[in-house]
Amino acid sequence: MELRKFDQNDVQVVIPATQQKSRISIVGLGYVGAVSTACLASLGHQVIGVDIDQAKIDQIARGKSPIHEAMLGETLSKGVIDGLINATDDLVAAVQETDVTFVSVGTPTAADGGCDYTYIEQSARAMGVGLRQKDGFHVFAMRCSIPPGTTMRVMAKILEEMSGKKAGRDFGICFNPEFLREGVAIDDFHNPPKTVIGTSDFRTAEIMRRIYAPVDADPILTTVEVAETIKYVDNVWHATKVCFANEVGRLCKPLGVDSHAVMDIFTQDQKLNLSSYYLKPGFAYGGSCLPKEVRAVQHIAEGLGVSLPLIGNLDRSNREQIEEATRMARETGAKRVGILGLAFKPGTDDLRESPILEVMAELNARGIELKVHDTAVTKDTPLDGLKSYVQHGSQGLGQLAGSLKDMLCDDVAEVMDNVDAVIVCHSNDTYRHAVSDGPSIPVIDVVRLFDDVPQTAQVNGIGW
Numbered sequence: 047m048e049l050r051k052f053d054q055n056d057v058q059v060v061i062p063a064t065q066q067k068s069r070i071s072i073v074g075l076g077y078v079g080a081v082s083t084a085c086l087a088s089l090g091h092q093v094i095g096v097d098i099d100q101a102k103i104d105q106i107a108r109g110k111s112p113i114h115e116a117m118l119g120e121t122l123s124k125g126v127i128d129g130l131i132n133a134t135d136d137l138v139a140a141v142q143e144t145d146v147t148f149v150s151v152g153t154p155t156a157a158d159g160g161c162d163y164t165y166i167e168q169s170a171r172a173m174g175v176g177l178r179q180k181d182g183f184h185v186f187a188m189r190c191s192i193p194p195g196t197t198m199r200v201m202a203k204i205l206e207e208m209s210g211k212k213a214g215r216d217f218g219i220c221f222n223p224e225f226l227r228e229g230v231a232i233d234d235f236h237n238p239p240k241t242v243i244g245t246s247d248f249r250t251a252e253i254m255r256r257i258y259a260p261v262d263a264d265p266i267l268t269t270v271e272v273a274e275t276i277k278y279v280d281n282v283w284h285a286t287k288v289c290f291a292n293e294v295g296r297l298c299k300p301l302g303v304d305s306h307a308v309m310d311i312f313t314q315d316q317k318l319n320l321s322s323y324y325l326k327p328g329f330a331y332g333g334s335c336l337p338k339e340v341r342a343v344q345h346i347a348e349g350l351g352v353s354l355p356l357i358g359n360l361d362r363s364n365r366e367q368i369e370e371a372t373r374m375a376r377e378t379g380a381k382r383v384g385i386l387g388l389a390f391k392p393g394t395d396d397l398r399e400s401p402i403l404e405v406m407a408e409l410n411a412r413g414i415e416l417k418v419h420d421t422a423v424t425k426d427t428p429l430d431g432l433k434s435y436v437q438h439g440s441q442g443l444g445q446l447a448g449s450l451k452d453m454l455c456d457d458v459a460e461v462m463d464n465v466d467a468v469i470v471c472h473s474n475d476t477y478r479h480a481v482s483d484g485p486s487i488p489v490i491d492v493v494r495l496f497d498d499v500p501q502t503a504q505v506n507g508i509g510w
């Protein structure tokens with residue numbers, strides 16, 4: 047639809063649909079809502095801020111910042127002077143008068159430690175009433191940090207019930223996580239680390255994409271649930287980094303090592319340390335370095351009397367991944383299990399601390415017959431390196447080491463044709479074909495063999 051306006055010389059100008067600004071309402075004028083109100087107005091949108099707290103409404107309406115945040119007062123004040131910002135407690139009317147509603151009400155911790163949805167539910171009821179009484183498409187963009195599934199299960203459900211309309215058809219829903227850092231939020235809004243729009247509805251995606259176009263021409267489009275999850279995962283990751291760095295500090299100080307010098311070098315490595323490497327769910331870590339060095343650091347810390355709960359629990363977390371693979375294999379009820387990929391890493395014949403050996407040891411101890419294939423390991427591969435590993439591994443590992451050679455098969459088909467289930471530990475075309483074209487047996491995938499989440503019950507991914 048075209049919009050017609052008059053410029054300063056009273057000449058009628060046509061504004062193409064792609065340049066039209068959505069009218070936006072923002073529910074909840076706390077940290078997130080106040081910044082969004084100011085910044086979206088600074089992009090030229092008409093913004094109606096809504097809250098139940100009259101003091102905040104008055105402050106926003108007067109262009110005053112309700113919180114201490116660099117440049118927020120100035121940006122709000124400009125928006126008010128430009129006639130782009132209004133504030134009210136009437137959410138029903140705000141929905142009726144706008145095209146898009148950003149939801150940023152509080153989500154405090156509930157008494158049971160979970161997420162308290164009270165404010166989301168309250169605001170959704172009012173938004174649903176507004177939606178019922180208006181014509182035209184309206185988008186609701188959830189911005190609260192909430193458990194995956196909440197946007198559709200709580201907000202969209204109430205909106206549908208209250209309005210009698212259908213999400214995805216009569217109105218749009220998306221999850222648009224907020225990543226701005228307090229203190230530099232205005233700057234981050236204009237230079238975002240990323241923009242994520244979670245929706246399964248093309249029209250909603252387009253409306254949101256247009257709103258963010260001036261600050262991010264290339265937003266990431268995904269599902270509502272992935273967008274909800276990324277917000278939590280990001281923050282858990284940041285917390286992990288803080289605790290990791292602090293544990294490095296606690297380790298270094300009694301050793302007389304400058305922790306900042308260490309981490310300055312650590313952070314310069316953007317190939318392995320600060321990169322996507324090692325950051326995809328998969329199998330347990332193994333090999334000749336990681337397990338040994340995690341144990342060594344834990345040993346040094348114990349000797350120094352330093353507590354490192356994060357580093358000290360890595361081995362436990364790793365063992366649980368091994369136990370999970372064992373549980374998944376046992377759950378198939380298979381009496382004969384195949385292993386595709388034995389070495390800790392594809393393309394090597396290094397079996398030291400290969401985590402699948404622990405799974406095999408456990409299955410072997412339970413009388414399950416094993417058949418193994420590895421593109422780089424044969425009956426002639428020396429297994430001496432296993433000896434030192436056996437000292438640190440489970441009891442069954444020694445027994446397994448003795449019979450490992452007899453389990454090895456030269457041919458993948460020999461494995462696939464003689465087992466009731468298979469565990470795939472290396473990702474390669476040979477194993478993909480074996481799984482896709484071979485016998486229809488349960489597959490435990492610990493390496494994400496295929497790009498997509500398995501659509502059949504036959505393939506069971508360890509973390510997908």
Ligand SMILES: NC(=O)c1ccc[n+]([C@@H]2O[C@H](COP(=O)([O-])OP(=O)(O)OC[C@H]3O[C@@H](n4cnc5c(N)ncnc54)[C@H](O)[C@@H]3O)[C@@H](O)[C@H]2O)c1
Nearest residue numbers: 074076077078097098150151152153165168169190191224
């Ligand atoms: N603070 C941050 O930096 C940050 C960053 C990302 C995400 N988040 C998430 O965004 C959400 C909001 O966070 P915040 O820090 O801005 O919270 P906040 O507590 O500062 O503000 C929430 C506001 O919502 C208002 N409100 C509650 N119920 C309402 C209703 N029914 N109608 C209208 N207004 C209502 C409250 O009065 C309050 O002003 C939370 O889910 C939070 O986890 C916060």
